[in-house]
Amino acid sequence: MTAFPFRIDATDGAARTGVLETPRGPIRTPAFMTLATTGTIKALQPEQVRSAGADIVLGNTYHLMLRPGAERVARLGGLHAFMRWPHPILTDSGGFQVMSLAALRKLDETGVTFRSHIDGSAHTLTPERSIEIQADLLRADISMQFDECPALPAPRDEVARATEISLRWAARSKAAFGARDSQNLFAIVQGGTDEALRRSSAEALVAEGFDGYAIGGLAVGESHAEMLTTLDATVPLLPAARPRYLMGVGKPVDIVEAVARGVDMFDCVLPTRSGRHGQAWTDAGPINLKNARFAEDLAPLDETSDCPASRDYSKAYLHHLVKSGEILGQVLLSWHNVAHYQRLMARVRAAIAAGRFADMLEALREGARR
Amino acid sequence: MTAFPFRIDATDGAARTGVLETPRGPIRTPAFMTLATTGTIKALQPEQVRSAGADIVLGNTYHLMLRPGAERVARLGGLHAFMRWPHPILTDSGGFQVMSLAALRKLDETGVTFRSHIDGSAHTLTPERSIEIQADLLRADISMQFDECPALPAPRDEVARATEISLRWAARSKAAFGARDSQNLFAIVQGGTDEALRRSSAEALVAEGFDGYAIGGLAVGESHAEMLTTLDATVPLLPAARPRYLMGVGKPVDIVEAVARGVDMFDCVLPTRSGRHGQAWTDAGPINLKNARFAEDLAPLDETSDCPASRDYSKAYLHHLVKSGEILGQVLLSWHNVAHYQRLMARVRAAIAAGRFADMLEALREGARR
Numbered sequence: 001m002t003a004f005p006f007r008i009d010a011t012d013g014a015a016r017t018g019v020l021e022t023p024r025g026p027i028r029t030p031a032f033m034t035l036a037t038t039g040t041i042k043a044l045q046p047e048q049v050r051s052a053g054a055d056i057v058l059g060n061t062y063h064l065m066l067r068p069g070a071e072r073v074a075r076l077g078g079l080h081a082f083m084r085w086p087h088p089i090l091t092d093s094g095g096f097q098v099m100s101l102a103a104l105r106k107l108d109e110t111g112v113t114f115r116s117h118i119d120g121s122a123h124t125l126t127p128e129r130s131i132e133i134q135a136d137l138l139r140a141d142i143s144m145q146f147d148e149c150p151a152l153p154a155p156r157d158e159v160a161r162a163t164e165i166s167l168r169w170a171a172r173s174k175a176a177f178g179a180r181d182s183q184n185l186f187a188i189v190q191g192g193t194d195e196a197l198r199r200s201s202a203e204a205l206v207a208e209g210f211d212g213y214a215i216g217g218l219a220v221g222e223s224h225a226e227m228l229t230t231l232d233a234t235v236p237l238l239p240a241a242r243p244r245y246l247m248g249v250g251k252p253v254d255i256v257e258a259v260a261r262g263v264d265m266f267d268c269v270l271p272t273r274s275g276r277h278g279q280a281w282t283d284a285g286p287i288n289l290k291n292a293r294f295a296e297d298l299a300p301l302d303e304t305s306d307c308p309a310s311r312d313y314s315k316a317y318l319h320h321l322v323k324s325g326e327i328l329g330q331v332l333l334s335w336h337n338v339a340h341y342q343r344l345m346a347r348v349r350a351a352i353a354a355g356r357f358a359d360m361l362e363a364l365r366e367g368a369r370r
Numbered sequence: 371m372t373a374f375p376f377r378i379d380a381t382d383g384a385a386r387t388g389v390l391e392t393p394r395g396p397i398r399t400p401a402f403m404t405l406a407t408t409g410t411i412k413a414l415q416p417e418q419v420r421s422a423g424a425d426i427v428l429g430n431t432y433h434l435m436l437r438p439g440a441e442r443v444a445r446l447g448g449l450h451a452f453m454r455w456p457h458p459i460l461t462d463s464g465g466f467q468v469m470s471l472a473a474l475r476k477l478d479e480t481g482v483t484f485r486s487h488i489d490g491s492a493h494t495l496t497p498e499r500s501i502e503i504q505a506d507l508l509r510a511d512i513s514m515q516f517d518e519c520p521a522l523p524a525p526r527d528e529v530a531r532a533t534e535i536s537l538r539w540a541a542r543s544k545a546a547f548g549a550r551d552s553q554n555l556f557a558i559v560q561g562g563t564d565e566a567l568r569r570s571s572a573e574a575l576v577a578e579g580f581d582g583y584a585i586g587g588l589a590v591g592e593s594h595a596e597m598l599t600t601l602d603a604t605v606p607l608l609p610a611a612r613p614r615y616l617m618g619v620g621k622p623v624d625i626v627e628a629v630a631r632g633v634d635m636f637d638c639v640l641p642t643r644s645g646r647h648g649q650a651w652t653d654a655g656p657i658n659l660k661n662a663r664f665a666e667d668l669a670p671l672d673e674t675s676d677c678p679a680s681r682d683y684s685k686a687y688l689h690h691l692v693k694s695g696e697i698l699g700q701v702l703l704s705w706h707n708v709a710h711y712q713r714l715m716a717r718v719r720a721a722i723a724a725g726r727f728a729d730m731l732e733a734l735r736e737g738a739r740r
Contacts, residue, residue, distance in 0.1 A: 039690060043697040045678075068665065068690045075666060076686050084682065276697075295438065296445060308415075312454065316446050320409060320438045327413040327646075327700055 003211040004184050006243055012357040014235070014262040017349040020243055022141050023182040024080070024088045026055065029243065030259045030352075032345045033058040033090060033267040034338050038067065039083045042272045043327075043334040046085045052307055052335065053342030056088040058267045059140065061133050062097035065123065066116045070137040078139035090267075091140035092247075093130045093173070093188075095147040095166075096216070107148065109165065127172035135183050144214065145173035147188045152221035159192035159217075163201050166190045166216075170205055184211035186245060192217055193226045195233045202237035212243040215263070219248040228257055235262045252281070252344055253368040259348055260361050271341045275334030278322040281341070285367060289333065294319040307339035373581040374554050376613055382727040384605070384632040387719040390613055392511050393552045394450070394458045396425065399613065400629045400722075402715045403428040403460060403637040404708050408437065409453045412642045413697075413704040416455045422677055422705065423712030426458040428637045429510065431503050432467035435493065436486045440507040448509035460637075461510035462617075463500045463543070463558075465517045465536075466586070477518065479535065497542035505553050514584065515543035517558045522591035529562035529587075533571050536560045536586075540575055554581035556615060562587055563596045565603045572607035582613040585633070589618040597624070601631045608632075622651070622714055623738040629718055630731050641711045645704030648692040651711070655737060659703065664689040677709035 006029075008018035020027040034041055034049055036057040041049045049057065059079055064070060076082045079089055095112075098105055102114035102123075111126030127146040134143035147166040150159055170187050177185045187210035191197030205213060215234055218227050231246070238244050245265035246258045255266050271281060278290045280301050287294075297315040305311050309332040321329030351360040376399075378388035390397040404411055404419055406427040411419045419427065429449055434440060446452045449459055465482075468475055472484035472493075481496030497516040504513035517536040520529055540557050547555045557580035561567030575583060585604055588597050601616070608614050615635035616628045625636050641651060649656045650671050657664075667685035675681050679702040691699030721730040 038694050038696065039687075040694075040696050040698045043701070045698065045701075047678075067694055068686075072666065076668065076684070082684075082687055082690075084687070296442065298446065308417075314446070314452075316438075317409075317452055317454070320452075324408050324410075324437060326408065326410050327697055328410045328415065330697055331413070331415070331701060 002179075002181055003242065006241065010353040012352045012355050013260065015259050015352045015357045016262065016264070017352040018264075020264075022088045022184075024086065024141055027088055027265075028055055028345075028349060029264040030255075030345055030348050031055060031265050032255065032341045033265065034341070035060075035267060035269055035272055036083060036085065036089070038063045039073070039079065041338070043276060043331045044272075044338065046083065048335050049085075049338055050087065052339035053346060054087075054338065056090060056141075057085055059089055059091045059138060060097060061091050061094035061125075061130060061138070062101065064138060065094065065125075065133055066118055066121075070133040074137040074139075078137075080139065088141040089138075090142040091134040091138055091144065093134065093144040093146040094125050095130070096149045096247075098125055099149060099151075109168070111146070127169040128176040131173050131176040131185075135177060135180065135185075140183065142184045142186060142212070143177065145170045145185065145187050145210075147190060147216055149190065149217045149220065150192065152192055152217070154192060156192075156194060159190075159194060160197055163190040163192075163197050167201060167204050170210075171208060174208060174210065186210055186212040186214050186243075188214045188216040188247070189234055189238070190217045191234075193222050193230050195230075198230060198234045199237060202234055206237065206239060210242075212245060212265075213238045214245040214247050216247045218246065219250055219254075219268075224254065227254070228261075231258055231261045231263070251368075252341075253364045255344070256348060256361050256364045259352075260357070271337035272334050275337045276330045278329065278333065279337075280318070280333050281337050283367070285370075289315065289318045289322045289329070291319075301336050302340070305336075305339055305343065307336060309333070309335035310339055372549075372551055373612065376611065380723040382722045382725050383630065385629050385722045385727050386632060386634070387722040388634075390634075392458045392554075394456065394511055397458055397635075398425055398715075398719060399634040400625075400715055400718050401425060401635050402625065402711045403635065404711070405430075405637060405639055405642055406453060406455065406459070408433045409443070409449065411708070413646065413701045414642075414708065416453065418705050419455075419708055420457065422709035423716060424457075424708065426460060426511075427455055429459055429461045429508060430467060431461050431464035431495075431500060431508070432471065434508060435464065435495075435503055436488055436491075440503040444507040444509075448507075450509065458511040459508075460512040461504040461508055461514065463504065463514040463516040464495050465500070466519045466617075468495055469519060469521075479538070481516070497539040498546040501543050501546040501555075505547060505550065505555075510553065512554045512556060512582070513547065515540045515555065515557050515580075517560060517586060519560065519587045519590065520562065522562055522587070524562060526562075526564060529560075529564060530567055533560040533562075533567050537571060537574050540580075541578060544578060544580065556580055556582040556584050556613075558584045558586040558617070559604055559608070560587045561604075563592050563600050565600075568600060568604045569607060572604055576607065576609060580612075582615060583608045584615040584617050586617045588616065589620055589624075589638075594624065598627055598631075601628055601633070605632045621738075622711075623734045625714070626718060626731050626734045629722075630727070641707035642704050645707045646700045648699065648703065649707075650688070650703050651707050653737070659685065659688045659692045659699070661689075671706050672710070675709060675713065677706060679703070679705035680709055
């Protein structure tokens with residue numbers, strides 16, 4: 001396979017900023033990937049997400065294979081055409097969501113059989129099928145290896161078993177992926193919060209050789225401090241020349257802490273899910289628009305933003321929409337949050353380029369302590 | 371009061387097309403008013419509704435007085451500023467919805483007391499309070515008289531009583547409205563399907579003198595034929611020089627039949643409500659996107675439209691969104707339906723101007739018979 005060119009333009013401590021060049025366009029790093037779980041960035045049109053500054057979104061193999069079905073997406077032209085997002089897409093492998101959402105799952109060396117949480121129908125995911133779905137049917141720009149991700153806390157031997165099967169599935173994923181000119185495959189380091197397991201996982205995957213390396217199995221129940229310690233132990237083991245992706249993270253302060261440790265890519269459900277539940281992310285943390293103190297607040301969420309949802313609507317109006325359960329409230333808050341996260345990443349990149357990243361990190365740490 | 375200039379540019383039989391000039395901009399007639407019930411055109415941003423061709427939207431006094439409260443809207447700058455719709459707004463008087471939605475209502479000569487369907491709080495609506503809410507607090511461009519509208523079928527003496535009290539409330543509404551330079555007040559003809567009641571109601575209101583005349587009490591349970599017979603009997607009694615507004619109507623064929631009888635303005639919940647329930651209006655009637663026959667249909671809803679929701683998304687994708695209960699499906703179908711209705715009205719206006727309205731009417735009748 002041919003790894004996408006990854007250019008690092010500036011570093012500040014372990015933090016780095018650059019561009020991952022894909023055939024569908026550049027991904028500026030550090031990058032936050034907005035979720036397009038079921039083939040839609042929930043509540044938003046693709047143009048709204050693009051105008052908010054997003055270079056790449058993340059699709060979920062588990063959801064899409066169940067509905068509308070991966071073969072159907074392929075017949076309809078692939079995921080980019082189906083959802084009208086012509087820019088880069090990364091897909092997860094389905095491994096994480098099979099474990100968190102599916103019913104009656106049975107895991108063995110081959111893969112996982114399970115029943116759909118939607119209609120109870122039976123399905124199988126193996127490394128080979130996951131890659132077929134991601135790369136051949138959905139036509140993702142970046143596919144992820146199939147893996148098993150245990151929720152934490154978990155007994156060490158359980159984490160060790162999952163880490164080892166994930167390594168064998170990584171090799172099978174790579175073999176199934178084969179050589180491709182315009183698509184990439186990322187590996188996933190597992191090992192929970194156990195330093196030795198993380199090391200053996202990372203070393204084996206790097207020896208195998210992938211286009212990028214993800215850190216999986218965090219943001220699944222461990223503490224903030226445990227997450228940072230695990231990153232401290234893991235990131236230095238990953239090749240500096242390839243992108244590093246911390247899966248499922250997170251709050252702004254988590255993202256910035258991980259950037260400080262050399263991570264380049266992130267994804268998280270927070271901005272879109274919070275938006276659907278009446279929350280808006282601001283520089284001072286999340287606020288709940290349902291709160292009565294916003295009932296006559298004529299200020300917008302962020303008058304310095306060029307996102308219409310952030311700049312043009314009063315908090316009083318958003319309060320009214322949220323209190324009334326109006327769809328427009330979910331649309332506008334989702335849009336604002338997606339834009340807020342993209343603006344955060346733009347500030348992260350600018351701070352690294354200007355050698356001011358430590359100041360930004362300290363400010364976010366202070367905000368999180370308040 | 372100063373009636374807004376109403377210019378009739380062309381007629382074709384009883385149908386007419388023209389422009390009602392308001393200080394907030396022209397309303398091209400025949401006009402369809404999209405509902406902005408609770409201060410939001412459900413699921414849509416104001417810019418989307420405007421770009422779909424809407425000149426005017428309709429706000430509901432009943433909903434807005436309960437939440438966020440009319441005094442609050444006034445403190446926030448009035449309804450136009452609150453919901454970011456700087457173009458004309460017509461408000462209903464609350465009379466219709468008090469009768470259909472509120473609990474424990476008690477009606478006497480003074481007005482109606484009732485309890486909120488949201489929180490059970492006690493409220494009163496009188497002609498004077500309704501006008502205060504509409505014209506002073508919400509700052510509607512066009513206010514409607516306070517009226518009582520019985521559901522049909524109803525005993526004749528019940529309809530007669532409601533018609534008579536509505537006449538007395540019309541006079542009180544007019545007195546409360548007083549003389550205003552930049553706002554108008556419309557009367558509402560009642561009388562159910564009874565020709566004599568309609569005549570006495572219309573004659574009394576015209577003698578009183580209003581800026582426009584609505585036909586209320588239809589689309590409340592009577593048949594399509596009864597509605598048309600009532601229009602035949604009522605519209606000719608209304609002054610040709612002022613706008614005529616058929617309240618709560620309706621399906622495309624109902625609208626075009628009423629235009630053929632000389633009606634200029636309409637409102638209806640159908641396009642937005644259908645959109646939230648997975649239905650798209652097309653020239654061949656409504657279609658339900660949930661239907662499996664759309665699962666792999668790559669055609670858009672209307673490739674000739676310049677509304678992105680109609681033109682850019684495949685039916686297959688809309689089917690997936692609707693089946694998955696995704697908010698974006700509700701957004702896109704609402705937007706498409708609003709645009710479809712506005713395009714219908716544009717075609718009605720063009721057909722009248724070109725003297726081809728009879729052909730359009732016949733085509734719609736034929737479609738409705740199929």
